[in-house]
Amino acid sequence: MASSSVHDAIIDPSAVDLWKTRKDRARFQWSSLAMLSPAFALLIILFLIPVGYAVYLGFTNLTLVGPTAVHWFYTGTQNLQRLGSDTEFRSSLELTAFFVIGSIVGVLIVGYGLASLLLRATPWVRVLVGGVVVIAWMMPAITAGMTWYASTTAQGTFATLIGLSNSDFLGSYPLLIVTIANIWSQTGFAMLVIGAALRNIPSEILEAADVENASKFQRFRLVVLPMLRPTMTAVVLLVALLSLANFSLIYVMTQGGPGNATNILPLYSYQQAFEFNNLAYGALIGNVMVIIAAVFGVLYVRVATKRSK
Amino acid sequence: MVDVLETPTPLERPEANEETQGKKIRKTFSNGLLLVFGLLFFAPMIWLVFASLDSQATWAVEWPHFTLSNFHTVMSGTDLQALVNSLILAIVSTAIATTSGMLAAYSLSRRRIPFKGPLLLFVLFTSGVPLTILIVPLYQLFATYGLLSIIPTAIFLAVTSLPFEIYLIKNFIDAVPEDLEEAARLERASTFQVLTRVIGPLALPGIAAAAIFGFVNAWGSFIVPLILISPSSQQPAPVAIYGFIGAANVRYGDIAAYSLIFCVPVFILYALSARLFREGFVLGGAVKG
Numbered sequence: 001m002a003s004s005s006v007h008d009a010i011i012d013p014s015a016v017d018l019w020k021t022r023k024d025r026a027r028f029q030w031s032s033l034a035m036l037s038p039a040f041a042l043l044i045i046l047f048l049i050p051v052g053y054a055v056y057l058g059f060t061n062l063t064l065v066g067p068t069a070v071h072w073f074y075t076g077t078q079n080l081q082r083l084g085s086d087t088e089f090r091s092s093l094e095l096t097a098f099f100v101i102g103s104i105v106g107v108l109i110v111g112y113g114l115a116s117l118l119l120r121a122t123p124w125v126r127v128l129v130g131g132v133v134v135i136a137w138m139m140p141a142i143t144a145g146m147t148w149y150a151s152t153t154a155q156g157t158f159a160t161l162i163g164l165s166n167s168d169f170l171g172s173y174p175l176l177i178v179t180i181a182n183i184w185s186q187t188g189f190a191m192l193v194i195g196a197a198l199r200n201i202p203s204e205i206l207e208a209a210d211v212e213n214a215s216k217f218q219r220f221r222l223v224v225l226p227m228l229r230p231t232m233t234a235v236v237l238l239v240a241l242l243s244l245a246n247f248s249l250i251y252v253m254t255q256g257g258p259g260n261a262t263n264i265l266p267l268y269s270y271q272q273a274f275e276f277n278n279l280a281y282g283a284l285i286g287n288v289m290v291i292i293a294a295v296f297g298v299l300y301v302r303v304a305t306k307r308s309k
Numbered sequence: 310m311v312d313v314l315e316t317p318t319p320l321e322r323p324e325a326n327e328e329t330q331g332k333k334i335r336k337t338f339s340n341g342l343l344l345v346f347g348l349l350f351f352a353p354m355i356w357l358v359f360a361s362l363d364s365q366a367t368w369a370v371e372w373p374h375f376t377l378s379n380f381h382t383v384m385s386g387t388d389l390q391a392l393v394n395s396l397i398l399a400i401v402s403t404a405i406a407t408t409s410g411m412l413a414a415y416s417l418s419r420r421r422i423p424f425k426g427p428l429l430l431f432v433l434f435t436s437g438v439p440l441t442i443l444i445v446p447l448y449q450l451f452a453t454y455g456l457l458s459i460i461p462t463a464i465f466l467a468v469t470s471l472p473f474e475i476y477l478i479k480n481f482i483d484a485v486p487e488d489l490e491e492a493a494r495l496e497r498a499s500t501f502q503v504l505t506r507v508i509g510p511l512a513l514p515g516i517a518a519a520a521i522f523g524f525v526n527a528w529g530s531f532i533v534p535l536i537l538i539s540p541s542s543q544q545p546a547p548v549a550i551y552g553f554i555g556a557a558n559v560r561y562g563d564i565a566a567y568s569l570i571f572c573v574p575v576f577i578l579y580a581l582s583a584r585l586f587r588e589g590f591v592l593g594g595a596v597k598g
Contacts, residue, residue: 031500032420039413039471040428042405046468047435050446057446114346117339125340129347136350138579140529142547143357143568146554150356155369157355165369184350245439248531252551266441273445274536286442297437 051290058284064277072280079284088260089268089285096244096264096292099179103243104236106183111190111235112228115198118191130191137188145252148181170253174261178250182243190235197231198224230304237300244293265289360565367561379566388567390542391549394459395528395571398545401463402527406471407478407520414478415508419490436472443469444536457539465537466527474519481515482508521582525575546571 058079062072083089114133118126136144151157154168170177201224209219247266250256256263256271263271265285273282360366361380363373383389417425447465451457485508493507509516531547538544544552550571553564 028421028423032416032422035412035416035420036422036428038409039475042409042464042468043432043435043471046447046465047438047443050443050450051438053446053449054442057449062449110346114343117343117346120336120339121343122336122340125343125347129343129350132347132350132354134579135354135576138575139572140547140575142529142531142550143572144353146550146564146568147353147357150360150368151353151370153368155367157352157370160370161352181353184353187350241437241439245441247441248547251532252554266439269441270444270532279445279449283442283445286439286445289439290442293437293439297434 054283054290055287057280058287060280062280062283064274064279066277075280079281082281083284083288088263091260092263092265092268092285093288095175095262098175099182099246099262099264100240100243102179103182103186104239106179107186107190107239108232108235110183110187111194114187114191115195118195119198133191134188136184137186139185141185141246141248142252144181144185145249148177148184148249149253152177152181171258174254174258178253178262181253182246182249185249186239186242190239193231193235194228197228201227233300233303237296240296241293244289244296265292357565357568360561361569363562363565365562366565376562379562380570382560383563383567383570387542388549388563391544391546392570394543395545395547398459398463398466398530398534399524399527401460402466402470403520403523405464406467406474406523407516409467410471410474410519410523411478411504411509411516414475414482415504417475418479418482419487432472432475436476440469441532444532448536451537457537459534459538459543462534462537463527466530466533467523469530469533470523470526474523477519477522478512478515481512485511518582521578525578528575 056074059074059076060072061068061075061078063069114129118130121129139147149170152159152168152170154171155165156169158169159165159167205223205227206219209223214222245266246264247270250262250264250267251270254262256267260268265288269282269285269289271282272278272285356368356370359370359373362375362377363371364376364378365374366379416422417429422428443465448457451461489511490503490507493503498506529547530545531551534545535548535551538548546567550564550568553560553567
């Protein structure tokens with residue numbers, strides 16, 4: 001869905017040769033502008049301007065309380081220098097990388113595995129298991145965070161199931177557990193989308209591969225995977241963006257702790273801004289996140305355009 | 310969307326006479342594997358269900374001392390107020406996002422607009438920006454103008470779902486045949502009439518899906534209201550749930566019951582949207598040769 005609309009946006013014929021007055025095409029009407037204005041006014045006032053303002057705030061000394069809460073000013077690269085020597089920021093970057101990449105890999109593997117198994121399953125298994133996975137995906141982040149907190153802490157469901165009821169998984173492997181929780185809450189979407197893409201592969205192509213004596217693995221690597229590529233790239237982009245911005249799930253489970261063990265960028269930004277009162281520095285960390293998100297976006301557009309050539 | 314749970318597939322379709330022993334074993338194996346996966350996915354939810362029905366619930370998972378009193382407790386007082394606040398937040402936000410989103414989508418889909426390509430790219434860009442970074446500047450903005458309350462927050466939440474809603478609705482309007490609109494124009498229908506009588510009904514699945522997306526987005530939001538709403542009487546349910554956890558005297562059963570109640574609207578809306586998508590368009594007969 002998303003991938004095709006990117007394309008429509010980029011290669012839209014009606015956007016080209018604008019100023020040639022052609023009489024066989026619809027003319028510009030002022031009412032179009034009126035219809036566009038509510039949405040774009042909202043987007044500009046509450047989105048574009050705040051983003052620009054956030055970039056600026058990152059280079060000031062604004063705080064939540066104290067004298068610089070009112071009389072704050074531009075401080076040049078002072079915050080940047082601080083960022084460069086901030087070991088907590090560096091470790092936060094590493095945690096974020098683990099969390100995001102781990103989530104992407106996990107969601108793709110589990111999502112694909114479930115989707116392809118569901119295709120072959122008996123109906124009642126399909127409805128039951130598919131239903132549970134979809135419910136996990138629909139659950140609001142705050143609830144998901146709480147159920148995962150309850151089930152991975154000491155005496156929780158997983159500890160009890162394994163028989164070591166006193167082991168506190170969340171306390172011992174916090175980053176791993178929050179990553180698994182994130183995979184758990186995003187797999188349902190990947191499963192549905194990949195499942196739909198799998199069903200769209202014409203059976204003739206698969207039969208042709210069989211006729212050519214392709215092995216199972218060859219069939220997967222040379223036929224199924226290339227046909228799934230557009231879907232997979234879209235899933236990767238979405239999971240990357242959603243994980244990068246994930247705040248609620250981790251905040252409910254660990255608040256970035258224990259220590260700073262799960263303090264990924266959104267939590268660190270929040271911590272600096274609203275717990276250490278350092279609004280400007282928090283904004284600067286947010287800017288780093290925008291750059292990372294933009295890199296993902298550019299990579300996605302690259303991959304998507306390459307495909308169409 | 311949920312089709313994947315139902316429709317048989319090309320991968321599956323076995324040749325009639327080739328139902329061999331091997332295939333049966335494979336099928337049993339994949340069913341078994343799926344059930345294991347299903348159990349793993351279900352495991353975290355067990356606590357939620359058990360604790361909500363348990364009069365002596367803790368973080369530990371155990372067979373409940375059955376009671377419904379947890380549900381009664383949380384459906385009153387400030388907890389109920391928080392659910393109502395969530396509803397206000399979600400409805401206001403959905404109404405704003407869907408109305409302005411539909412107007413923009415129609416215009417982007419049908420009208421000739423200068424710089425349409427860059428405009429659509431801008432919309433796409435806004436849907437990819439991590440929301441967390443908007444929190445600091447908006448807090449600053451809202452604090453300066455005394456807007457730290459529920460309605461301005463609802464408007465901001467509308468903006469966060471607007472880009473995706475525009476795309477979703479535009480895709481559906483693109484699929485409505487232009488002939489239908491031209492027919493209405495010939496009958497001297499105004500743009501407003503075209504929107505409400507032609508495009509609206511025909512793109513309804515897309516508009517409804519967009520509205521559901523917006524509603525779920527606002528309903529589940531946690532950090533935005535946590536920071537942008539200052540009076541505690543206006544805080545929505547997610548913040549209330551978080552408050553339960555931090556309370557001096559943690560009421561585990563109430564947390565679980567309240568969380569379950571909080572999930573219900575989301576589940577219902579998703580089920581509805583899956584159905585909308587499955588019914589899809591029945592436009593085939595609308596335009597004749």
